[in-house]
Amino acid sequence: MFIRHSIFQNSLMSALLDGIYDGEMTISELLAKGNFGIGTFNGLDGEMIILDGTCYQLRGDGSARVADLDQQTPYAVATNFVPRILVDAPRGLGRDELSAFIDEVEPSANYMYAVRITGRFSEVTTRTVVKQTKPYPPMTEAVGSDKELHFSNVEGVIGGFRTPVYERGISVPGCHVHFIDAARESGGHVLDYTVDEAKIELCPSSDLELRLPLTQEFGRANLAPEDLDKQLHTTEVKTTGGH
Numbered sequence: 001m002f003i004r005h006s007i008f009q010n011s012l013m014s015a016l017l018d019g020i021y022d023g024e025m026t027i028s029e030l031l032a033k034g035n036f037g038i039g040t041f042n043g044l045d046g047e048m049i050i051l052d053g054t055c056y057q058l059r060g061d062g063s064a065r066v067a068d069l070d071q072q073t074p075y076a077v078a079t080n081f082v083p084r085i086l087v088d089a090p091r092g093l094g095r096d097e098l099s100a101f102i103d104e105v106e107p108s109a110n111y112m113y114a115v116r117i118t119g120r121f122s123e124v125t126t127r128t129v130v131k132q133t134k135p136y137p138p139m140t141e142a143v144g145s146d147k148e149l150h151f152s153n154v155e156g157v158i159g160g161f162r163t164p165v166y167e168r169g170i171s172v173p174g175c176h177v178h179f180i181d182a183a184r185e186s187g188g189h190v191l192d193y194t195v196d197e198a199k200i201e202l203c204p205s206s207d208l209e210l211r212l213p214l215t216q217e218f219g220r221a222n223l224a225p226e227d228l229d230k231q232l233h234t235t236e237v238k239t240t241g242g243h
């Protein structure tokens, strides 16, 4: 049933939470690791989504642009997306219901999955980190000024990763997804959505290639804070209460 498949990751979610917003990996290098992925840019300058080998930068105002190959990332996850499991999403399901539906479709919760949901959504709520200036605040403070954006009856792609809880701190446990509309003009980090008509594609993964930044800031970061779960909830889930 399973075929060995690798996910690449640059740096750690716990480093991002600690305010390590500058990496030394270029988008050009990242695209060599996969044609699909999510992440952020140096200075926390917006959300990233990679689709079909194109890296998009989703800015604080919700606008999207194709990222330059020499931009850099402090945190990103990428893979070569092979859609091995395909199912239609039941109409009208919200984020948590669809997540439970996908749980049933997955052969095991103990592996990693790249997930791509393509189609029409009756609603999508996103937020996007805004570019930070030095000295960088921790991420729980940096996301305080984020604006939520609401899309209605929108076509597009929700893409990202479903990560087992044991990877907590390395990555974002649970479902971490970003949205970009079909015109590739706007999107952000997904807080909530409701499916109208969409297909779900899953790419199960067994291997993780982790690259740690060779920067002084990373070397000095506190990567095991006491309140890691709380920080993850504040920064990634925010108001939705889901996972």
Ligand SMILES: [Zn+2]
Pocket: 047, 176, 177, 178, 189, 190
């Ligand atoms: Zn995100």
